Amino acid sequence: MTDGDRTGPTAQAPLGGSVALVTGAVGALGAAICRDLARDGADIVVHHLRQDDEARALCGELEGLGARTVSVSADVTDTEEVAAALSRAQDQLGPIDILVNNAGWMESRRLVDTDLAQWRRTMSVDLDGVFIVTRQVVPGMLERGEGRIVNVSSQLAFKGATDFVAYCTAKAGLLGFTRALAREIGPTVRVNAIAPGPIDTPMVTPHATPDWVHARTRDSVIGRLGLPEEIGPAVTFLVGPGASLFHGQTLHLNGGGVLG
Template sequence: MADKVLAGKVALVTGSGAGNGQGSALKLASMGAKVVVNDIRVERAEETAQLIRNAGGEAIVTAGDATNPDDVAAVVRKAEEACGQIDILVNNVGFFGAVKFVDQTYEEWKKDLSINLDAMFLYTKAVLPGMIERKSGKIINISSDAGKTGYPELVSYSAGKHGVVGFTRALAAEMAEHRINVNAVCPGYIETAMHRNFLEGWAKATSSTFEEIEKEALASIPLGSFGKPEYVGNVVGFLASPDADWMTGQALNISGGLETH
């Protein structure tokens, strides 16, 4: 049991019914945390919870839209009632789709910023009072390589994910006196459903084929392959662990060498 360094801890992972959120939830559970799995689609959350239980871990399921303040309050209430407290929050929910800026509507812009920034704001506000009271907590925000570099056809996403890094740095400075660690993870090209949709949208936006775009994307990655959700989970697991107790305000890249700053 020596590797169960998160035994006794409770972790809430938003959007953990699939992709990077699921990779993070599975990793945290394997480290001994009780995981509050959350997704807008309850059947997905149940799937992740089942995977955790099958592996001998503990999970509870919550459904709710991370951009809806009432849903967020209800999810956190249910989690605290079931588990007592939330020690680790992973703000994973986000959205990226390729669109040329000149074609993007104001409605789309607001929707992108809402899922990439408002969801993080709402969940963080909801869990912080308990963390401040206990003088302990880990907040891990999923940004992107687009949170450090601006990419064409991804203006609103780059704006949102740079915002995630800025939020992380500023909140880390404010929360240090309460011994709450706030860090970000910046993945690049991880094979998930959203990744595939994005490549399809990018092909459409640039009048290319899916195969051409996939080849171009792969060629930009020094280590030569797309990543997997468990790679993101490994970094999240590290940041949630006591090994990262003296780290705050950082934004760690996991991108096969694509992003190096």
């Protein structure tokens, strides 16, 4: 399908006619972001890593919300896989207008128990992957004169955390990437980030005893885990028409876990 063939939801939808790529889309957080983008009128490229069944189910759900969808599998650390996947996606839906860099890797490991390969695994997914995907879509955004990017960082980039030195380092690096890229390609392409606190997802559920939750939320104002559906609206705001003054900013979606 060519760009001229693109059709979107109603003109009243704030993201109507836009194509959004969400990496790591089939996880709880990514899926919630996809749903909110679809509700606001965007068509969705559902990126995953060999999770075909989950991606198929999510696409069906998003199509029920009125979005056109395409599912693509690629390792974000592999430049050739990413290029091929995005080529297929754009052939079907058209150019990427919105990029949400949500795919990530988190591993609990003390620094003294971390070897270089483990360190590089975290950096490869959380930083290299963002670079590779962003580098793939930015030229088209600049050529068309418009684009919006949201990078998913973490409150741990600000707070730090025992056993997560590599992850905290990568997520802090992502904020530097966001600010520098905002200056480099803005205002043509609007680049921002979000920094969620601990979110209640299936990954967390097995560990979420009252003591575990208290330990991770005692510094927050709300004193509870966030919910995936509380994250999507901030993303749709940042890529929507109401955020024209937001460039290189980070929204702290952590219930007051980080203030300032």
